[in-house]
Ligand SMILES: [Fe+2]
């Protein structure tokens with residue numbers, strides 16, 4: 723018998739082990755499956771229950787994740803949901819040093835919250851949408867634009883095409899057509915320079931010795947981010963469900 727265990731067998735075994743050990747059943751969203759290159763069917767709760775008859779399908783808080791307050795603030799998402807955010811904090815401090823107005827410091831602080839907490843592809847568009855009800859329209863516009871402007875140099879402000887893109891994507895990489903189209907629109911927009919400023923302060927070379935605390939920006943957030951009283955995710959805004967998706971990313975329905 724072939725004793726080589728394939729990666730997918732390993733994953734199945736791990737899932738089974740988890741189902742036995744947890745008293746709840748996790749069914750991954752399709753998008754998580756697709757991100758693994760997995761075109762198979764989702765976990766069948768009835769099948770999973772055979773191994774663990776008392777288990778319930780996860781519909782509430784996920785015990786594997788830190789508990790969120792009932793009325794979560796933006797700061798809570800930084801603390802309990804976003805991955806390491808030093809890039810955002812360093813960008814925001816860089817923006818302060820560059821003399822940017824406060825609302826643009828906030829834009830720098832938030833420009834990559836989608837990669838930090840939600841989804842990577844098109845992160846500028848997703849990130850802008852996440853914050854749209856709570857910030858100045860120029861901040862939203864700039865966050866969306868940084869996604870596009872990142873790919874285009876602007877010598878007037880000393881912004882070069884990132885070396886890391888050449889290394890990471892290849893020298894012959896060209897942005898997708900929708901990015902190219904958006905660039906044409908954004909280049910002539912009245913807020914072009916705001917989007918451009920995010921790219922200027924979007925520093926890719928981190929100084930590991932520089933540590934920035936989120937609290938440094940608490941006042942800026944307080945003044946320029948309209949924190950909903952009910953908490954992010956529970957304010958009946960058009961994007962509330964997106965914040966809830968981060969609170970309970972494995973909720974079954
Ligand atoms: Fe970004």
Ligand SMILES: [Fe+2]
Pocket residue numbers: 809833834924925
């Ligand atoms: Fe960034």
